[in-house]
Amino acid sequence: MSAGVSPRPWWVPGGVIAFGGVMLYGATQLGQSDAHSGVGPGLFVTIIGIALVVLGVALGVQVARGVAFTSPEGEDAYGEVDDEDRTHRGPLLLAIASLAAPLVLMQAAGFPVTAAVVFAGVARAFGSRRPVVDILTGAVLGAVAWFFFNWLGVNLGPFLPLLSER
Amino acid sequence: MSTLDLLLHGFGVAFQPINLLMAFIGSLLGTAIGVLPGIGPALTIALLMPVTTSLEPASAFIMFAGILYGAMYGGSTTSILLNTPGESGSMMTALEGNQMARRGRGAAALATAAIGSFVAGTIGTLALSFVAPAVSELAFIFGPEDYFALMVLSFTTISVVLGNSPLRGAIAVAVGLGLGVIGIDAQTGQSRLTFGSLDLLDGIPFTIVLVSLFAVGEIIYVASRGPERSSGMNPLSGGIWMTKEDWKRSWKPWLRGTALGFPIGVLPAGGSEIPTFLSYAVEKRLSKHPEEFGSGAIEGVAGPEAANNAAAAGILVPLLTLGLPTSATSAILLSAFQGYGLQPGPLLFVNNAELVWGLIASLYIGNFMLIVLNLPLAGMWVRLLMIPRPQLYAGIVIFALVGVWGLSTSWFDLLLMFTMGLLGYAMRLYDFPAAPVLIGLILGPMAEQQLRRALAISQGDPTALVSTPISATLLGLALCIVVLPPLLRYLARRPAGDDRYAASRPTH
Numbered sequence: 001m002s003a004g005v006s007p008r009p010w011w012v013p014g015g016v017i018a019f020g021g022v023m024l025y026g027a028t029q030l031g032q033s034d035a036h037s038g039v040g041p042g043l044f045v046t047i048i049g050i051a052l053v054v055l056g057v058a059l060g061v062q063v064a065r066g067v068a069f070t071s072p073e074g075e076d077a078y079g080e081v082d083d084e085d086r087t088h089r090g091p092l093l094l095a096i097a098s099l100a101a102p103l104v105l106m107q108a109a110g111f112p113v114t115a116a117v118v119f120a121g122v123a124r125a126f127g128s129r130r131p132v133v134d135i136l137t138g139a140v141l142g143a144v145a146w147f148f149f150n151w152l153g154v155n156l157g158p159f160l161p162l163l164s165e166r
Numbered sequence: 167m168s169t170l171d172l173l174l175h176g177f178g179v180a181f182q183p184i185n186l187l188m189a190f191i192g193s194l195l196g197t198a199i200g201v202l203p204g205i206g207p208a209l210t211i212a213l214l215m216p217v218t219t220s221l222e223p224a225s226a227f228i229m230f231a232g233i234l235y236g237a238m239y240g241g242s243t244t245s246i247l248l249n250t251p252g253e254s255g256s257m258m259t260a261l262e263g264n265q266m267a268r269r270g271r272g273a274a275a276l277a278t279a280a281i282g283s284f285v286a287g288t289i290g291t292l293a294l295s296f297v298a299p300a301v302s303e304l305a306f307i308f309g310p311e312d313y314f315a316l317m318v319l320s321f322t323t324i325s326v327v328l329g330n331s332p333l334r335g336a337i338a339v340a341v342g343l344g345l346g347v348i349g350i351d352a353q354t355g356q357s358r359l360t361f362g363s364l365d366l367l368d369g370i371p372f373t374i375v376l377v378s379l380f381a382v383g384e385i386i387y388v389a390s391r392g393p394e395r396s397s398g399m400n401p402l403s404g405g406i407w408m409t410k411e412d413w414k415r416s417w418k419p420w421l422r423g424t425a426l427g428f429p430i431g432v433l434p435a436g437g438s439e440i441p442t443f444l445s446y447a448v449e450k451r452l453s454k455h456p457e458e459f460g461s462g463a464i465e466g467v468a469g470p471e472a473a474n475n476a477a478a479a480g481i482l483v484p485l486l487t488l489g490l491p492t493s494a495t496s497a498i499l500l501s502a503f504q505g506y507g508l509q510p511g512p513l514l515f516v517n518n519a520e521l522v523w524g525l526i527a528s529l530y531i532g533n534f535m536l537i538v539l540n541l542p543l544a545g546m547w548v549r550l551l552m553i554p555r556p557q558l559y560a561g562i563v564i565f566a567l568v569g570v571w572g573l574s575t576s577w578f579d580l581l582l583m584f585t586m587g588l589l590g591y592a593m594r595l596y597d598f599p600a601a602p603v604l605i606g607l608i609l610g611p612m613a614e615q616q617l618r619r620a621l622a623i624s625q626g627d628p629t630a631l632v633s634t635p636i637s638a639t640l641l642g643l644a645l646c647i648v649v650l651p652p653l654l655r656y657l658a659r660r661p662a663g664d665d666r667y668a669a670s671r672p673t674h
Contacts, residue, residue, distance in 0.1 A: 009596060012592070012596055015592075016337055016340075016341075019341065019344060020340075020344075022359070023344050023347075023359070026358060026359035026361075030356060030358060031354075031356075039617070039618045039621045039622065039626065040354070041351040041353065041354045041356050041358060042358075043618075044347060044610075044614040044617065044618075045347050045358060045359070048340060048343045048344050048347065048610075049344075051340045051343075052337075052340045052341070052344060055333065055336055055337045055340055056337070058333055059333060059334070059337060062333065069334075069595075069596040069597050086392075087390045087391070087595075088389075088390055088391065088392035089390075091389045091390060091392060092386065092389060092390035094389070095385065095386045095389035095390065096386060096588070098563075099382060099385075099386065099563070099583075099584055099587055100584055102567060102571070102580045102583075102584075103577070103580050103581060103584060106571060106577070106580055107577055111567075111571065114567070115564050115567065118560070118563055118564065118567065119557075119560040119561070119563070119564060120560075121560075122385065122389070122556070122559060122560040122563050123556035123557055123559075123560040124556070125389040125556075126388075126389055126393075126555055126556035126559050126560070127393040127555075127556055128554070128556035128557065128560075134556075134557070134560070137557065138560065138564070141561060141564055142564060145564060145565075145568055149216065149217070149568055149572060152217045152220070153217070153219065153220035154216040154217060154219070154568070154572040155572065155575060156568065156571055156572055156575065157571065157575045
């Protein structure tokens with residue numbers, strides 16, 4: 001049993017069933033059959049919706065029985081971290097916040113600035129204690145990536161939108 | 167033209183200077199990105215996808231071939247040195263390889279992995295060159311109902327094979343299928359499940375799902391596990407090359423691994439997990455030093471690594487001939503084909519012979535380039551892994567941002583990356599496999615198209631789905647895969663003391 005995972009995560013089967021419900025609701029707006037081909041655009045959606053609901057219920061049964069959601073020893077696909085470690089809330093929230101930063105920053109401030117903020121935030125979430133160095137590293141990495149990929153023909157938006165607008 | 171002529175022609179394409187350069191850049195970038203922890207071949211290709219958009223299709227796919235082999239090699243380097251396999255196919259390599267590295271024999275492990283990959287990749291590509299055209303001939307007799315049955319079979323096997331729980335695997339497939347229907351229906355032009363959002367009309371981009379589930383979700387997960395204690399080991403202390411004894415113990419596992427990997431990779435539900443597991447089990451059984459397994463047996467690196475690479479070549483057979491992806495890596499390759507308006511399948515060999523054979527030829531070249539490039543550069547890749555963990559992961563996020571933002575500089579893509587990243591974290595936390603989502607996402611629309619085509623021909627009669635021997639057999643197999651394992655478990659449990667099934671299972 002992993003201590004980081006709550007023993008009865010009802011919201012997981014709940015989420016699967018809810019997704020199935022959205023599919024089924026969406027399917028009601030679409031034709032299930034059609035005069036020419038016999039099958040409309042809604043049929044496949046309906047099938048998937050039903051499958052998701054059924055699988056979600058089956059998962060709910062597993063949850064009710066208290067089945068542990070962890071991989072057997074040695075079969076962890078990544079092997080990086082022991083699953084016994086509990087969830088550390090601070091780093092988790094910081095990592096999520098850093099990854100949300102581009103939503104606010106990317107269009108307004110451009111790639112290098114966003115890269116600096118994200119880099120420093122993620123590095124801190126992983127335990128780095130040198131914010132100034134991290135911000136500079138991120139900015140340099142972002143700028144180098146911008147120029148390198150620009151040279152390769154990848155468009156990463158304006159370099160510094162704040163400057164060009166003034 | 168015979169296969170050999172076509173292949174020689176393919177070499178003509180691949181040996182053009184620009185394409186050789188692309189193969190070289192691909193191998194180099196592929197290794198450099200693939201060596202980062204947690205980044206497997208599929209993710210490497212996805213991250214480098216924007217780079218190839220300005221290239222001709224033939225050059226782009228030649229670059230992909232380089233990236234693929236480079237990323238696989240990079241992945242085994244990380245597995246051995248850091249014990250962080252980026253995909254399931256290198257889990258077995260990590261098992262023994264990391265033990266060898268801990269004993270200072272990292273260089274020998276890297277070498278046997280590299281040479282084993284080269285041997286297996288070359289034999290596998292050779293087999294691919296001759297098997298693929300034959301299978302593509304066979305594929306012409308496949309009707310829509312046969313294709314549909316084949317895809318149902320691969321959905322069920324993927325659910326069972328990938329991950330630790332068939333139920334969670336099936337849910338992952340279904341979620342991928344669900345994400346796949348979002349957007350404009352290709353046949354009627356109606357928008358499905360977009361709920362008025364213009365951004366959703368084009369559907370959910372495959373690359374973003376892949377990058378978010380594999381990289382973003384993984385990074386949130388690893389960060390949430392808290393700081394890691396470091397192991398101050400020097401993986402290269404025990405000399406930098408294989409000893410004579412190492413060679414003697416490696417060459418047979420290389421060949422056996424290849425023999426297991428390629429045929430299983432060819433199967434429409436193969437993937438690279440089963441052959442690497444099997445190869446490990448076989449080597450453990452045949453080894454003269456079974457006691458070394460678990461603490462650094464070189465056979466345990468040589469065999470699975472060869473099996474992994476041979477399977478990677480085998481996986482290209484169903485991908486190129488049937489358009490059927492059976493791993494995350496081949497799913498991303500399929501999405502790259504679709505990005506160029508190409509649909510893999512039997513017609514690809516007829517209509518785009520130059521591209522297909524150029525790609526196959528470049529697999530030989532990429533493979534060769536890699537061994538030339540990487541045996542001497544191994545030390546440099548090792549140094550790349552000395553970057554402190556916080557900065558290493560932060561750098562990976564920057565790469566992920568390039569991959570997503572570089573697609574079309576769309577804010578909505580960033581939002582998708584964030585939400586899919588959270589989904590990836592939840593899936594990681596509750597041990598749902600991510601690869602089935604990707605396969606469902608890319609294969610779902612194709613399965614639907616075949617289903618509707620089959621039902622249109624039969625004017626809506628569902629019995630058409632089992633009307634041919636091929637489709638009936640394939641659907642029967644799919645049913646067996648779902649029903650048999652629980653049934654056998656039930657039967658084995660019922661009569662007390664009768665453990666025939668339990669006993670007969672480990673011996674494949």
